[in-house]
Amino acid sequence: MPELPEVESLRRSLLDLVVGRRVESIRVRESRLREGVDGRALRRDLAGRRCLGISRRAKYLILEFEREARLLVHLGMSGRFFATTEAEPLDRHDHLIFTLDHGGQLRYRDPRRFGLVRSGSARSFARDPRLTELGPEPFDPVFDGTHLAVRARGRRGPVKPFLMDARVVVGVGNIYASEALHRAGIHPARRVDRIAAARWEGLARAVREILAASIERGGTTLADFVDGRGRAGEYATALGVYGREGEPCPVCGAAIRRSVQAARSTYHCPRCQR
């Protein structure tokens, strides 16, 4: 579900709700996520500590606590991480409940359990390959056309999976890969070794513009995504091609096509993207 714009929207929405609050207790109702949740470690690392800030790396949310404690949260496909109160009835997929001071709660809800929640120290996170073996953030100045061209060297596969490779650039998932390629006018199946050098800059710019536009609208909600206040994102109505098979391209009017690449749905305009 969540790509960079959704996680960033979640991060921003949680700032007012969580920063400055103290974790009083942690309840693990279901530990079987993508990897097992270690409730004892969560309590050891976080109980009694105040949240000082929230950052994001790729599609990971990182809550920062007193004494260099960290909480890593990944939403997988169907995860939600939201603030509420104990008055809110428990959902069967409310797997983790963080009770905050003043009686509030943070809940992690995830029907498909593809997500990840774990705690650790800032030091351990600095050594975690999940966080260190990642390409640049799309809004980092090092992410530009030259970066894409360099990373494409020696590769021959189609550009869409290339764009979704977190070692190339982080945060671009299945929706925004289709959207960025549409904006850049590049066919998703085009091999990276057949993309003219001059076009990489436009693709880097398209990635940044698409992601920024989505963040501005609070991300894309197709089914599950909500922010920390339970609010859906509004970018779905602005999507140009994703999920719009047969509909007219917003640029030229040609019928949008759906195909399958690396077992994922891909959408493109046959006229704008060659």
Added chain:
DNA sequence: CGGGCGGCCTGGAGGC
């Protein structure tokens, strides 16, 4: 090493 694919899970949608 790159890239394709299945698997991890549940639930919603659509066909019959």
Added chain:
DNA sequence: TGCCTCCAGGCCGCCC
């Protein structure tokens, strides 16, 4: 109403 199949925004590991 029910049963079946297909599909889903991520990621990992296996395979060639």
